[in-house]
Amino acid sequence: MxxxxxxxxxxxxxxxxxxxxxxxxxxxxxxxxxxxxxxxxxxxxxxxxxxxxxxxxxxxxxxxxxxxxxxxxxxxxxxxxxxxxxxxxxxxxxxxxxxxxxxxxxxxxxxxxxxxxxxxxxxxxxxxxxxxxTRLPLLLDIAEARHDLIARMNQRIDRLQKSLEDRKLIDRAKGVIMGSGQYSENQAYHALRKLAMNQNRTIAEVSAGVLSSAELFSEASN
Incomplete structure (x- = not known):
């Protein structure tokens, strides 16, 4: 001892x-x-x-x-x-x-x-x-710093991926609205934005709803 x-x-x-x-x-x-x-x-x-x-x-x-x-x-x-x-x-x-x-x-x-x-x-x-x-304290510092860096990078990648997916949803929803022939691309976006504000939702969430409704109507008409 x-x-x-x-x-x-x-x-x-x-x-x-x-x-x-x-x-x-x-x-x-x-x-x-x-x-x-x-x-x-x-x-x-x-x-x-x-x-x-x-x-x-x-x-x-x-x-x-x-x-x-x-x-x-x-x-x-x-x-x-x-x-x-x-x-x-x-x-x-x-x-x-x-x-x-x-x-x-x-x-x-x-x-x-x-x-x-x-x-x-x-x-x-x-x-x-x-x-x-006796070098273990430094190695632990390095390991934790790199671990945190990679975690932040992965979070950033996830956010970018989510942003890209949201953008695709919004573009598709704009296409559905523009398909009526009554809205330009800019007007379609502002319509989605206004609806999102009124419903306290994100534009991506509203866009997903627009696409679901369009799909439902398409199936009903077939």
């Missing part, structure tokens, strides 16, 4: 010296799930505990992660493996795509294809080769 306490104290000092006491407030409350198969497991565990992270689970193989990660409530996944097989790689990529977990991946060895796939998938931080556990 004395040795372990001294070890944790040493890790704390090393983190403070390397990062000038820049331990994040978020790190102090992070719920971390570990996947470690190397001899560094105890040192990584000590480091995470020294940072104040809550360790909510641990497995030695990524293959076990899907069934355990979600139930653990973890917001951060730290992976440290000797190497990564194709199946284990697919598991990590699936977790990256399907969950909101921030991920740090360390591999003692990896081919260029594995490294490229991890980077392309948006993994928060990837380290190939030796890992200094």
């Amino acid at each position: 004395v040795f372990r306490a001294a070890r944790i104290f040493s890790i704390q000092n090393a983190c403070q010296q390397d990062y000038k006491c820049r331990v994040r407030e978020q790190a102090m409350t992070s719920k971390v799930f570990l996947t470690v198969d190397s001899d560094e497991q105890s040192l990584i565990v000590d480091t995470m505990q020294a940072l104040g992270c809550e360790l909510v689970g641990s497995v030695s193989s990524p293959a076990e992660l899907p069934a355990l990660l979600a139930a653990s409530g973890a917001d951060t996944l730290v992976v440290s493996l000797t190497e990564l097989g194709h199946h284990e790689l697919d598991v990590l990529l699936e977790i990256q795509h399907e969950t909101a977990v921030t991920m740090v991946v360390h591999l003692h060895q990896a081919d260029s294809q594995t490294s490229k796939r991890l980077a392309a998938a948006g993994i928060g931080a990837v380290v190939i080769g030796s890992l200094q556990p």
Whole structure:
């Protein structure tokens, strides 16, 4: 116990010296799930505990992660493996795509294809080769920053996609209104806009209603 306490104290000092006491407030409350198969497991565990992270689970193989990660409530996944097989790689990529977990991946060895796939998938931080556990605070910072950046980019893409879909709806609805021969394109748009304001709805919602009504009348006349 004395040795372990001294070890944790040493890790704390090393983190403070390397990062000038820049331990994040978020790190102090992070719920971390570990996947470690190397001899560094105890040192990584000590480091995470020294940072104040809550360790909510641990497995030695990524293959076990899907069934355990979600139930653990973890917001951060730290992976440290000797190497990564194709199946284990697919598991990590699936977790990256399907969950909101921030991920740090360390591999003692990896081919260029594995490294490229991890980077392309948006993994928060990837380290190939030796890992200094005292660098974990910086890696967590990098991983969280990249995770947040990708989340914002995805939200922007979703908004742009929604905007494009709305524009298509509005254009189709304008076409229906113009089909009567009584409205120009500008008049059709203003008619949709006025109706949307009167009904406290978006122009896209009103346009969808116009298209549904037009489809209903078309089916009734056939």
